[in-house]
Amino acid sequence: MLIRKFNKNESGLNRFFGPLEAKIMDILWNNCEMTIKNVQQVLDREKGTNFNTVMTVMNRLVEKEILQKRTEGRSSLYKPVLSRDQFLHTQSKEMTNELMDEFGTVVVSHMLDALEDVDDDLVAKLEKKIKELKKDK
Template sequence: MKIGKFKMNESGLNRFFGPLESKIMDILWTGTEMTIKDVQKVLDCEKATNFNTVMTVMNRLVDKGILQKRAEGRSSMYMPVLSREEFINTQSKEMTNELMDEFGNVVVSHMLDAIEDVDDDLVAKLEQKIKEWKKEM
């Protein structure tokens, strides 16, 4: 699943989703299948949200391959295709690959510059990954 737009000026899930999509995904990533009505009730704790709006957004997330939907009686149950961690991992890998394909050495250089600002554990993980990569060559 590939998200079509990445919004640089946003933060968190809003980089991948619209505001209501982000809220819905946060709710569904709690780990339980939910109906549209269930999600709407949780959303209504913050502000009143129209059922049809929630239904439209959730069904668009199904169409995008982000949610899966199954019938249960007269209701439909929704749950994420990937966990939050799997989704973020998949999207960040996709973005990294696209940047590498398009800008190559510049991206690597900027990533290495950014590593200077992180903790030593991340640097150690990078060193280990490079060692493993060299063994495979």
């Protein structure tokens, strides 16, 4: 599942989802499997959100294959297809691959420039990965 929408002016999950979608995903990632009513009740604690709106958004997330839906008795239970970490890993990898395919060395140059602002552990991991890539060629 690749999210085609990416909002560079947003932060966190709002880069991939609309505001309500992001809240719903956050709730489900923190609670695993829930009904629409359960999700709506959590949202109501923060800000009143209509049940039908929550239902529509959650069913659209099912259509986008971001949520799974299963029926238990008369209730429908929803849960994320991927964990939060798996989702972020998949999306960032896809975005990186697309940027590399389209912009190549410019992207690498910008990523290297950004390393000036990161901790030494990340730089060490990058150096290790580069050595592995060179060894495999």
